[in-house]
Amino acid sequence: MTADRFCSGDGLSWTDLVTNVVKLSGTRSVRMAQAMATWSSAPLDLMQSYLHEAAHHAFFFSPLGDNLASLYLSSTLRSQGLASNLQVKDGNSVSRTFSDETVRLARIELMHHDVMKEVLRPLIEGIALFAEFDATCRGATEYHTKPMVSALHMFHNGPIAESPPQEEERVRPWIWLHVFMPVLREVRLADAATSRKAVVYGLPFGLDGGGYLLGYMTVCRAWEKLGERIPLFRSEADLFFGYVSDFFTRDYSLIALLLDTSIDDEREFLDRCIAHIAARLDALVNDVRLVDVEGWYSPVLRDGNDRSHSEDPAWLLVSKRSDVLGRAMEENLRRRLRSYESDPLRGRAVRELLWLLPNRRIVPVWSIEAEIRVAGPKFELTVDGAEIMSGAVQFPNVKDGVGAGSIDVYFVMDEPPTLGRICLISRGGDVIAHWVLAIDGYIERLRRDTMRRIVRRRSAGAVFDSFQQAVTGYVERNRANRLLQLPTFRAEVADVYSRFALWPLSGAAIEEHVQRMKEFGIVAALEGDQALVDHLAFLGLSRSVSKSGELYLNGDEQQDELTHRLDEVSKRLGLKLVTMRGDSIVNHI
């Protein structure tokens, strides 16, 4: 299996940081194939997985994500392991001798990549969980994140019951409130959503298991604190999701730290990463003002562009000096990577990999094997024996006959309006048919610009797979003794997040909660009471899709009693879960 082809059907959904390949789980079904191949809306039970992975994609397809991926490539390209596995055209192996400095830099680059990735992991997962459970557009702003816009494309492709308003400026808010919100409501109020959130509540409150709960509570608390100063964030949680993502992924002072190979000691680099993330979290919750947020998305207001943001680092509280430094270091890294292109041994692989970086905007999200029968101008497609569709062969020179093929779906994560969804039907190396779904007027452009890139992305993905295999030994050897595998250092990283996740607690109170929740998170804090766990999850999900973003007691005796019990537990433990203010319910997570 190549990195670019992914057969779904088992395990969990994931996104790869380097390639941005996305795998959506639970999708190897005839129902899904039918939906994807015929451009119906994708099944709603996939939406939360989709939002989670789309949030990862957006995080990785960013300056920080690009530099993490580039640093990984740089290190592995430098490595002797790769050279010893390369073969020249006549089939002979070639090994090379590298200088000590090259070996040292390769080691430092991989160490920086690994440490930064692991220090950021709770934050990355926390933001994705926030996208999955909380992000909402209520139409009060013209800004929408790519994950939300693409989810609208993916999950609402059907007729609209009512007519949109006549006034152009009211159409977009109307779409979010009257088209997307009902879809989101159906998904988040389903039992499955409550169960998914309960899973997160039961995870360890620490770095073990991926740092999900720690990261999610940190992001929720940041949202709550910022919402006190910037009420717009409270109703437009998608705006917060976009801002908090950019706050870290466009932070060139963080990128400068990542790329500073003069820090060759892992302990020192870990300390610097921890200090930086702590300072940024602190700045996020304490220093960001409404004017910063408005400055950040001012191009949206000025140009009406759905997803532009200002390049001025000041709006993300990054100094101009750090920004310039980080960008210069980024350019150095790019230049060095490009210098490998002329290498007789690595040149081709390097060219494909460097091409892949900006083209990660084409995201392979879904694929299923199919049997394809071609007879003259027509083809028929079956999956697991069920006929999915038939249609016209769109490309010349496709031979008659039956053979194994596939349906592949790609998302093009360009700025709107060229954001779209492309479906490819292919057999062997032949593309038989394809469909493009995009905003009217941009379909042709997307088809023209993207089809060639999709085909190349497939070959670049295959090159990356071979590359990965060649460097596996090198990477594993270097990762074997990372400090972050030791509990002491993992605890140091967790401490930073705990302080924000459990705000306003401090000192011994934090330690008490960390101990209580270290294995089973909030489930342990709620003494394993299933009704309370489910109700806490339900409250948060309900708030995310309520009209105003506010929650009130609803007169349902059983539910209101559970809410009161959650309030009592919160008070007793000093843990912010739910707070009652008269009839009003404040759900903190």
Place this chain on the structure above:
Amino acid sequence: MSEVQVRGLTAVQQFELRRTLGELSRASVTTSSDSRFGEAALIALIVTAVPAAGMVLASWLAKARRSRRIEMILESELPDGSKHMAVIRVEQDEAVQLDSETMKALASVFRIPVADIVKSIDSSDDS
């Protein structure tokens, strides 16, 4: 000492069983380090493969659990390196005597006679 991995329980059930088993169990934690980020998955529970743990587990299933429905997968590694897997399903409102299939499954995973499992469930009645 060999261990049994318990999967398929909800977080609440895991918490309950972990508390019941005490020192005979631990939460399985992974230190992810690869480049994949994605959906959250429940951790597994690791139970020490000793007769006492099998008997406590049986009593919990029969009498002490709070959930009506339990579905769990037990997986252990035998001395020869082969894997042994058992799936247990219980769906009852009230405390029940476990069915023979469930008791056999527990007996084989924890390598104890079925009679000992029956005895432990009965004695948990008395206590």
